[in-house]
Structure formats: structure tokens, C-alpha cells
Amino acid sequence: MPTNNRTQNPIGVFDSGLGGLTVVKEIIRHLPFEQIVYFGDTARVPYGTKSAETIIRYAREIVGALLKYKVKMVVVACNTASSLALDVLKKEFDLPVLGVIEPGARKAAAVTRNKKVGVIATSSTVKSGRYADKITACDKKIAVTSMACPLFVPLVEEGWFAHEVTYRIAREYLKGMKKKKIDTLILGCTHYPLLKGVLHDVMGPRVQLVDSAREVALEVKEMLATSGLLRASSSRGRQRFIVTDEPKQFERLASRFLGEGIKDVRRHIYV
Amino acid sequence: MPTNNRTQNPIGVFDSGLGGLTVVKEIIRHLPFEQIVYFGDTARVPYGTKSAETIIRYAREIVGALLKYKVKMVVVACNTASSLALDVLKKEFDLPVLGVIEPGARKAAAVTRNKKVGVIATSSTVKSGRYADKITACDKKIAVTSMACPLFVPLVEEGWFAHEVTYRIAREYLKGMKKKKIDTLILGCTHYPLLKGVLHDVMGPRVQLVDSAREVALEVKEMLATSGLLRASSSRGRQRFIVTDEPKQFERLASRFLGEGIKDVRRHIYV
Numbered sequence: 059m060p061t062n063n064r065t066q067n068p069i070g071v072f073d074s075g076l077g078g079l080t081v082v083k084e085i086i087r088h089l090p091f092e093q094i095v096y097f098g099d100t101a102r103v104p105y106g107t108k109s110a111e112t113i114i115r116y117a118r119e120i121v122g123a124l125l126k127y128k129v130k131m132v133v134v135a136c137n138t139a140s141s142l143a144l145d146v147l148k149k150e151f152d153l154p155v156l157g158v159i160e161p162g163a164r165k166a167a168a169v170t171r172n173k174k175v176g177v178i179a180t181s182s183t184v185k186s187g188r189y190a191d192k193i194t195a196c197d198k199k200i201a202v203t204s205m206a207c208p209l210f211v212p213l214v215e216e217g218w219f220a221h222e223v224t225y226r227i228a229r230e231y232l233k234g235m236k237k238k239k240i241d242t243l244i245l246g247c248t249h250y251p252l253l254k255g256v257l258h259d260v261m262g263p264r265v266q267l268v269d270s271a272r273e274v275a276l277e278v279k280e281m282l283a284t285s286g287l288l289r290a291s292s293s294r295g296r297q298r299f300i301v302t303d304e305p306k307q308f309e310r311l312a313s314r315f316l317g318e319g320i321k322d323v324r325r326h327i328y329v
Numbered sequence: 330m331p332t333n334n335r336t337q338n339p340i341g342v343f344d345s346g347l348g349g350l351t352v353v354k355e356i357i358r359h360l361p362f363e364q365i366v367y368f369g370d371t372a373r374v375p376y377g378t379k380s381a382e383t384i385i386r387y388a389r390e391i392v393g394a395l396l397k398y399k400v401k402m403v404v405v406a407c408n409t410a411s412s413l414a415l416d417v418l419k420k421e422f423d424l425p426v427l428g429v430i431e432p433g434a435r436k437a438a439a440v441t442r443n444k445k446v447g448v449i450a451t452s453s454t455v456k457s458g459r460y461a462d463k464i465t466a467c468d469k470k471i472a473v474t475s476m477a478c479p480l481f482v483p484l485v486e487e488g489w490f491a492h493e494v495t496y497r498i499a500r501e502y503l504k505g506m507k508k509k510k511i512d513t514l515i516l517g518c519t520h521y522p523l524l525k526g527v528l529h530d531v532m533g534p535r536v537q538l539v540d541s542a543r544e545v546a547l548e549v550k551e552m553l554a555t556s557g558l559l560r561a562s563s564s565r566g567r568q569r570f571i572v573t574d575e576p577k578q579f580e581r582l583a584s585r586f587l588g589e590g591i592k593d594v595r596r597h598i599y600v
Contacts, residue, residue, distance in 0.1 A: 102373045208487055
């Protein structure tokens with residue numbers, strides 16, 4: 059094996075906080091031999107209520123930090139950052155950058171039968187209109203209904219995954235979706251897969267929930283394969299975790315998203 | 330009037346976002362001739378779930394920024410920053426710095442009859458234990474019950490001030506307070522005064538709600554008076570507003586907290 063082999067370099071994954079770990083989980087499942095460096099911007103979380111200009115600035119800083127780990131590609135595992143900053147990152151950085159919007163939009167366009175797709179996401183993601191753009195780019199006949207659900211993230215962080223209040227709030231937010239008779243609902247925020255039970259109950263069994271984490275992992279695999287960057291190894295890849303706030307809280311909550319515990323989270327001060 | 334008269338300088342007020350405007354409102358009411366520079370750290374809001382180390386770093390940066398406006402004193406109009414950073418700020422900066430914890434704690438200690446006081450606040454404020462410390466410093470016999478209410482801030486920001494869901498969540502959070510038969514409840518976060526209606530209904534008419542904004546304004550007045558820094562003027566003071574994220578959203582929501590509209594909010598990039 060030649061030295062300085064880029065295939066051995068890690069995949070960089072970032073999110074505003076913990077949610078992106080749902081994407082890491084799928085990457086590990088589909089690409090167990092890859093190394094991963096995860097960056098969670100916990101000192102500035104959440105992104106979903108902030109402006110495009112601010113999110114672009116944060117995303118740029120984070121990709122800069124990930125480059126120090128010699129990442130071979132970057133996955134923007136945050137819907138808000140994908141909606142607002144992906145184009146800028148692709149233009150400014152000379153490495154493959156993948157967001158979570160397109161894979162989710164494509165999947166939804168593929169599975170809808172009645173051409174009525176719903177998107178739930180943060181305020182900033184909904185305001186960006188990126189999901190609707192990408193879905194109609196797949197199929198102009200699809201009607202997209204979007205709804206910002208700002209209370210879902212705090213409910214997940216409070217751990218109220220199946221609380222009566224969560225059901226009540228979900229019924230309120232999803233009223234319009236039900237009325238429009240959507241048959242496919244995109245979970246447009248990496249926190250929302252933890253509310254799948256509630257969302258499934260509220261929307262009913264005929265509505266398919268699209269969680270883009272799996273699609274993103276498959277696209278990472280394809281991108282690495284086509285650019286000859288898949289890691290050749292017989293040993294499982296290592297994951298490293300970097301956060302901007304105190305690591306302890308991140309370690310404590312990570313298993314909710316990752317499905318397994320982590321430790322040795324490092325802290326990055328971004329100034 | 331001598332030039333360079335410090336009395337003419339503004340009062341600096343800061344918060345993680347919008348909540349501190351409830352304090353500005355009271356300062357304007359009690360000190361209409363004072364100039365105010367308000368700094369809202371909207372690009373990094375909220376503070377209530379972040380670590381002491383991070384909050385101290387942010388608070389230090391913000392006081393540094395306020396000093397450029399030649400503020401004659403600083404009011405930390407954020408319970409989390411007051412709990413975690415006040416001592417550091419007092420030590421490091423050579424000007425009067427006032428937080429919101431002590432005024433609220435003193436007021437609660439003065440009004441309780443049965444010596445049972447409740448505190449509702451963010452997770453970081455509750456974890457700091459500062460309210461309990463300050464209340465028992467006033468009267469060792471007072472029993473303090475604290476409860477973190479992380480969903481209250483997003484509910485206020487969603488505008489659900491009297492929503493059925495807000496009642497349901499308040500009943501859940503305040504269950505323990507009712508059981509302990511507190512007669513005084515400190516609203517330990519500058520967002521909570523907007524939920525006064527719900528909190529009053531849930532706790533009942535015999536529980537007094539303590540909102541420290543008024544007490545803080547009165548203490549600002551006293552501090553300025555005793556240090557000879559009250560502004561001598563017959564014209565009303567001017568308020569300036571600085572935020573770290575995009576100003577438009579701040580302008581749009583400010584009236585909820587301030588009771589009047591504002592414009593010409595400036596942006597500060599903190600790097």
C-alpha cells in the first residue's frame with residue numbers, strides 16, 4: 059500500500075449538534091471499514107432558526123476544521139446547513155461534499171404514488187424551499203406541502219419521544235398534511251427519526267416516512283466507489299467525535315442517536 | 330456640562346437573544362432618560378443548555394463589544410449568563426456589572442410567607458444552583474424547589490403563550506412545585522414573563538410569580554445613583570440594538586418582549 063493513500067483518510071461528517079449521528083449510524087452500517095470524523099457544533103446549536111449568512115459562516119469554519127483531519131469527503135448531515143450552505147461549500151472547497159436534501163428528495167419522489175409529498179423541517183430549511191425545489195426537479199407533477207415544526211427538536215432533546223404532549227403537538231403541526239392527503243412524509247431534520255413512532259401513529263399506516271440517513275449512506279458509498287476512494291481494509295473503521303461545547307453532555311446523549319455509546323469526545327474551540 | 334461626562338454614556342444590557350428585552354422595558358420605564366445599548370447573541374442562542382465554560386467565553390466577548398460603546402455599567406439580562414458568568418465578569422472588568430439572579434432571589438425571599446419558594450429556569454441555570462444559594466443567603470429557613478423547563482423557551486418563540494399544549498406542559502413541569510406547596514415562584518428566565526397567564530392559572534391565585542425585570546431596573550437605578558452616574562437630561566434616552574445574527578427576525582419578534590416595535594437593529598460579527 060502506498061503511503062499517503064487518500065483512501066485511508068476519514069469521511070468528515072458535520073451537524074449543528076447530535077442529530078447528524080443518525081447519519082453516522084447508517085454510514086457505519088453500510089461502510090463499516092471507513093474512518094469517520096464527526097463534528098458537532100454544540101456551542102452554537104441549533105441552526106434551524108438562524109439566518110443563511112450565519113449558517114454559511116459556521117459551515118465554512120467547520121469544513122476548514124475537518125480538513126485538518128485530512129477528510130476525503132464531507133457529509134453535511136444537517137438539513138438546515140444542507141439547505142443553506144451546500145452550494146457555497148461545493149464551490150469553495152476542492153473535495154466531494156454531500157448534503158442530505160437531495161437523497162431524501164429523490165427517495166420521496168420515487169416512493170410517492172399519489173404525487174403528494176409532505177416535508178417537515180426546521181424554520182430555516184422550510185424557508186429555503188430546497189426540498190420542494192429538489193422534489194419537483196425529479197418530477198414536476200409532485201405537489202409539495204412543507205411545515206416548520208420548531209418544537210420537535212426540543213421535544214427530542216427533552217426525551218419526550220412518545221409523550222402525550224408530543225402526540226398533541228404532532229397532530230397540530232401535521233393537520234395541514236393530513237388534509238392535503240400526502241402519502242409520503244420527508245423527515246427533514248436529523249432529530250425527527252427519533253419521533254418516527256409518533257409521526258407514524260399520527261399520519262396513519264398509509265403514509266410512508268422518508269428518513270434520508272440510509273439514502274445518504276448509500277450515496278456516500280457510491281461517491282467513494284466512483285472516485286476510487288473506498289477504504290481498502292479488513293479492520294473496522296474508527297470514529298472520532300469533535301464538539302464545540304463541553305463533551306460530557308454530548309457523550310451522554312449520543313447513544314440516543316447512534317444506537318451505541320461513545321467516549322473520548324474531543325473539544326474544538328472555533329476561534 | 331463637562332465633556333467626556335460618563336453620566337451621558339449608555340447602560341449596556343445583554344442576553345442570549347430576545348428575552349433580555351423584558352429587562353430593557355423595565356429600565357426604560359424606571360429610567361426613561363438613560364441611553365441603552367442592547368446586545369442579543371442571536372447567532373449562538375440559546376445559552377440555557379450550554380456549558381459554563383462556553384457561556385463565560387461568550388459573556389466575556391460581549392462585554393468586550395459593549396465597552397466599545399463606552400457603557401457605564403453592564404446588566405446581564407440573561408439568567409443563564411448571570412448564573413454562570415457574573416463572578417468572572419465582575420472580576421475581569423472594571424465597571425459595575427449587575428445580574429438578574431440576586432434581585433429576583435431577594436424579592437422572593439421578601440415576599441414568601443410559608444418559606445417555600447420555587448424556581449423555574451433553563452437546565453444550566455438550575456444546574457448552577459445560584460438561585461437556591463442566593464435565596465438561602467437571604468433566609469436560611471427558606472426551602473427552595475427548582476425545576477428546569479427546557480420547553481418553555483421554544484413555546485414562547487413559537488408564540489404559543491396560551492395554547493392548550495403550553496398548559497399541559499406547564500402542568501407537567503410544575504407538578505412537583507404544587508406538591509411542595511410553594512407560595513412564591515421565581516420566573517428564572519427572561520422568556521418566562523410571556524407565560525405569566527399560563528403559570529398563574531396552573532399554580533393558582535395564591536402563588537406569587539416573581540419576575541425579576543422590575544427589581545433589576547430598580548437596582549440599576551440605585552447603583553447609578555450611588556455612583557453618581559445617573560444621566561442628567563431632559564430628553565428621553567436613545568436605545569440601540571445589536572445582534573449577532575440577521576437583524577430582521579429580531580426586529581420582527583422584539584415587540585413581544587419590549588411592548589413596542591424597534592428598527593435599525595445593527596449586526597455584530599463576533600470573530
